[in-house]
Amino acid sequence: MSISPRMGLVVGKFWPFHKGHQLLLETAAAQVTDLVVMVYANPDSGTMPAATRARWIQELYRGDEMAEGARIGATPLRVFALSAEADGIPADDADDDAHRTFVQRWLAQRGISIDVVFSSESYGPGFAEHLGAAHVAVDAPRRQVPVSGTKLRSNAAEHAQFLHPLVAAELGTVSPATVPRVVFLGAESSGKSTLCAALAQVCQTVWVPEYGRTLHEQKHGNLDYEDLLYIARRHVELEDEAIGKARSVLFCDTNAATTALYSYYYFHRCDPILRALAAVCGQRYAHTFVCAPTVPFEQDGWRGPEALRSFQHGTILMQLDFYGIPYTLVEGSVEERVGQVTRQLRAAGAWD
Incomplete structure (x- = not known):
């Protein structure tokens, strides 16, 4: 008709x-x-x-x-x-x-x-x-x-x-995935994106960049309070879209819990829907890795000062403990971090 x-x-x-x-x-x-x-x-x-x-x-x-x-x-x-x-x-x-x-x-x-x-x-x-x-x-x-x-x-x-x-x-639940999602958290310039890209190449799969960075650049750093919920929503949508292209595992740079932290950091408040998205991160991701802020700091014009990294790192660890989400800290060079992640994924049967 x-x-x-x-x-x-x-x-x-x-x-x-x-x-x-x-x-x-x-x-x-x-x-x-x-x-x-x-x-x-x-x-x-x-x-x-x-x-x-x-x-x-x-x-x-x-x-x-x-x-x-x-x-x-x-x-x-x-x-x-x-x-x-x-x-x-x-x-x-x-x-x-x-x-x-x-x-x-x-x-x-x-x-x-x-x-x-x-x-x-x-x-x-x-x-x-x-x-x-x-x-x-x-x-x-x-x-x-x-x-x-x-x-x-x-x-x-x-x-x-x-x-x-x-x-x-x-509703306190998550949509199922055909392959496990593995998320990488960390302070600014802690090597998340580099590690995700390297792992995707080694594991012959795909990874999802941090959407908050994308929107931050599109808006020339002028994010509004309402943008933080939008960032978290678009990020999980992009993850779900990438699931169909992933082989064995999907690597994800950042999650809604970190976006919630930034909401509190910049605006001293957090949308209830964003808090709900943060609260189910333990269910959404099969494995959580935290990148230690030990790699050289790179100021690209979008990041805060280097001194902020230590505080961000501690806050992320506190939040994971608060939500009861187990995590693995990865350190060293990119090659060493790739080895740490792949060994754990193999041991868990998440990648062969």
Whole structure:
């Protein structure tokens, strides 16, 4: 079906937001010029209310240009979190007509005219007709993404492969990987990137550079508080994208826990979602190595002073102990560090 509508609508609980919902929103955004997303449930979740679920959507579709807000491709998302108290939403078990009338009235009060409704549910066609809009069904049989919010609420860990890492972290779990992830932490100029590149060559696999460095350079060192969560989110996405190219093991330069440290260092606070991403690092990575700050310091114009390295190193070790994450300290030359890492990976059966 080929249509070119102007304003699209998606309504749902998104409890929790999963990859089926991502498919729904991305399919919708490809066919409209603006997309309204209404997030609500009644009764709502006490631990992940509509405001939290709406923020997941906004965070997952926020790009480097923060001022532009959430968007998918060129299509802006207008994400609304509704509540029974503020908006008078009907109960979940109310009849279809009550929900249709409520949405119609809510949109009219805001001067929003809908051209097409996108849904993966059986109520979709009747709902769209009530609004005087077209309807597009997206993966209604759940063949492309065989999961539901009900399954995830009952056991998020069992179905974590259907969750974005950001949402999985908020639920206290991680998305599984086909090969083990090995992460390298360390102070500035402690040799992480050099070691990752060398190991990738020796092990004939790939590695993921530190995304925070990439964005830091793109913004000429002018990072904002909101950038730190974005850095952690993009880094785990890049890791997941690289998994399919990895052989036996994936090497990762830095993790969300270190990004959280930088958030506190620069801004004296840390976003709760970033804290959640940091808290599951022990589950996400099969092995954690810390590069000792004993290699010659290289000031490339982006780093802090050399004197800061010792403090950063101690803080990273304290954080690992706090989270109960076992780690191995690597020292010496690049060749010596490669040997230390490969011997441990072989002993653990993570690389042959």
